Amino acid sequence: MKTTALELTDLDVRYGGVQALRGLSLTVAEGEIVALLGNNGAGKTTTLSTVSGLVRPAGGTVRHEGQDITRSSPPSIVERGLIHVPEGRRIFSTLTVHENLLMGGYPVRDQATLRRRLDRAYELLPRLAERRAQQGGTLSGGEQQMLAIGRALVAGPRLLMLDEPSMGLAPLLVTAVMDVIRDINAEGTSVLLVEQNAKAALKIAHRGYVIENGECTLDGSAAELSADSRVVEAYLGGV
Amino acid sequence: MSQLIWNGLFVGSFYALVALGYSMVYGIIKLLNFAHGDLYMLGAFSGFAMLGAMGGLVKSQSLLALFIVLLLAMLTTGLSGVVLERVAYRPLRRAPRLALLITAVGASFALEYGTRIVAGANPKVYPVRLGGTTLHVFGARITVQQLALVGVAVALMVALHLLITRSRQGRAMRAIALDPRAALLMGVDVDKVIARTFFIGSALAGAAGVMAGGYYGKIDFLMGFIIGLKAFTAAVIGGIGNMQGTMLGGLVLGLLESFGTHWLGGEWRDVFAFGCLILFLTVRPTGLLGERVTERV
Numbered sequence: 001m002k003t004t005a006l007e008l009t010d011l012d013v014r015y016g017g018v019q020a021l022r023g024l025s026l027t028v029a030e031g032e033i034v035a036l037l038g039n040n041g042a043g044k045t046t047t048l049s050t051v052s053g054l055v056r057p058a059g060g061t062v063r064h065e066g067q068d069i070t071r072s073s074p075p076s077i078v079e080r081g082l083i084h085v086p087e088g089r090r091i092f093s094t095l096t097v098h099e100n101l102l103m104g105g106y107p108v109r110d111q112a113t114l115r116r117r118l119d120r121a122y123e124l125l126p127r128l129a130e131r132r133a134q135q136g137g138t139l140s141g142g143e144q145q146m147l148a149i150g151r152a153l154v155a156g157p158r159l160l161m162l163d164e165p166s167m168g169l170a171p172l173l174v175t176a177v178m179d180v181i182r183d184i185n186a187e188g189t190s191v192l193l194v195e196q197n198a199k200a201a202l203k204i205a206h207r208g209y210v211i212e213n214g215e216c217t218l219d220g221s222a223a224e225l226s227a228d229s230r231v232v233e234a235y236l237g238g239v
Numbered sequence: 240m241s242q243l244i245w246n247g248l249f250v251g252s253f254y255a256l257v258a259l260g261y262s263m264v265y266g267i268i269k270l271l272n273f274a275h276g277d278l279y280m281l282g283a284f285s286g287f288a289m290l291g292a293m294g295g296l297v298k299s300q301s302l303l304a305l306f307i308v309l310l311l312a313m314l315t316t317g318l319s320g321v322v323l324e325r326v327a328y329r330p331l332r333r334a335p336r337l338a339l340l341i342t343a344v345g346a347s348f349a350l351e352y353g354t355r356i357v358a359g360a361n362p363k364v365y366p367v368r369l370g371g372t373t374l375h376v377f378g379a380r381i382t383v384q385q386l387a388l389v390g391v392a393v394a395l396m397v398a399l400h401l402l403i404t405r406s407r408q409g410r411a412m413r414a415i416a417l418d419p420r421a422a423l424l425m426g427v428d429v430d431k432v433i434a435r436t437f438f439i440g441s442a443l444a445g446a447a448g449v450m451a452g453g454y455y456g457k458i459d460f461l462m463g464f465i466i467g468l469k470a471f472t473a474a475v476i477g478g479i480g481n482m483q484g485t486m487l488g489g490l491v492l493g494l495l496e497s498f499g500t501h502w503l504g505g506e507w508r509d510v511f512a513f514g515c516l517i518l519f520l521t522v523r524p525t526g527l528l529g530e531r532v533t534e535r536v
């Protein structure tokens with residue numbers, strides 16, 4: 001058994017009267033890509049926000065590499081290498097592409113490390129190099145998603161969490177984004193991939209979970225899930 | 240004519256200095272900090288207290304003494320701004336905007352009447368008075384002291400501009416202004432950066448307060464009220480939240496006032512300034528340089 005990168009146990013999250021997560025548990029092993037599938041409102045974003053400390057759970061624990069980080073502050077969670085690429089990209093619109101990448105590297109104090117990671121991000125995402133001095137808000141949707149991923153790379157992720165990176169992108173771009181995620185994973189970064197586009201996610205994931213109403217209702221290897229009739233019906237658009 | 244321009248630029252650089260703090264705070268937490276003008280007053284008073292404490296030292300080297308006091312007063316008002324944010328504004332960060340606004344008005348009164356209790360209601364006469372050598376430039380009478388003050392104001396603004404556009408801290412400030420939650424996901428300690436923003440903005444207001452004390456010679460506990468409104472006007476004219484716009488707005492307001500009073504008479508000065516405010520708020524609420532850039536979707 002590989003070591004565990006992330007372990008969520010019995011998470012309960014409430015927004016006022018709305019219970020968004022009900023005893024949700026999942027794990028991501030070191031080096032894995034894990035897909036988190038589910039419809040709108042299922043609790044996927046809430047799960048990621050709980051890991052990154054933006055949302056405090058009413059119950060349950062979050063462990064990163066064995067350590068309890070349930071009550072850690074967002075900056076200290078980033079410092080550990082848990083990097084969250086938010087839903088809707090959240091690019092800093094009036095900052096340039098380069099400044100956006102530098103924001104990703106905000107906690108990095110060592111200049112040599114920072115430069116190496118910037119170079120790597122530009123190498124992996126060459127479109128960004130062309131647009132380096134342009135304002136982030138002027139990029140196309142696909143480019144913005146690449147920028148959001150590049151920003152996360154500069155932070156030096158040990159575990160990368162992506163919230164619906166394929167949202168609003170044309171099929172060709174979805175493939176491009178998934179390829180980039182696979183490349184990042186191949187270099188040793190664990191990935192927790194939230195998607196409504198189950199097909200695209202299961203193509204690159206090793207394992208997956210399906211959540212409905214804040215609960216895990218199904219989990220298994222990507223191959224198992226792709227073949228499961230319930231997944232096929234609900235998320236892969238039938239046969 | 241050139242005299243009017245010079246007067247306008249001189250007063251305008253004060254407005255700009257105070258307006259910058261207004262604008263920075265608005266940019267980063269969308270709060271109209273009505274107590275900001277009172278930090279200017281606090282700067283003038285702490286400068287006054289320090290000059291008093293330095294006593295005889297001051298007489299011979301008034302410009303140098305004023306400069307040292309300026310730095311110390313900036314530190315004092317900067318820290319006051321940080322305390323104000325921590326005590327009055329931070330607990331309300333998730334509260335409705337109106338609650339915050341009312342708190343700001345309350346903070347303004349607290350600072351004004353707190354100063355009155357400590358220092359008394361009567362105006363104070365600044366122990367240093369800047370007067371002296373006059374130069375003639377293109378027909379305008381310019382004193383060396385005015386030049387020194389404008390020089391300090393410009394230096395502070397250039398430093399601020401570099402900080403905001405070039406440094407890691409400045410980048411974090413701009414990021415928070417655009418999207419605080421996303422900034423948090425970048426590992427930015429948002430509370431700390433907001434506190435620093437208050438420090439810088441308040442210190443600039445404090446600097447303007449000391450300079451105004453040294454130049455005009457008289458200070459009182461309500462002196463921040465009008466300048467606060469003027470700074471707000473300057474920020475609105477230039478584009479609140481936009482730093483270059485705010486600096487420009489300060490100078491434009493100074494010039495408008497200078498020409499306005501020349502044509503209409505001195506008693507129309509404030510009427511004219513606030514008329515401009517209303518005009519901008521109705522006709523171009525984003526200001527001269529506001530909204531020049533794409534907003535996030």
Ligand SMILES: Nc1ncnc2c1ncn2[C@@H]1O[C@H](COP(=O)(O)OP(=O)(O)O)[C@@H](O)[C@H]1O
Nearest residue numbers: 015018020038039040041042043044045046047
């Ligand atoms: N800030 C919020 N305040 C109140 N309810 C929320 C908030 N965010 C999410 N919810 C609710 O929590 C549930 C889960 O939402 P979310 O985690 O965003 O789902 P998903 O990302 O899977 O679409 C939904 O019912 C949603 O309406």
Ligand SMILES: [Mg+2]
Nearest residue numbers: 044045046087
């Ligand atoms: Mg979501």
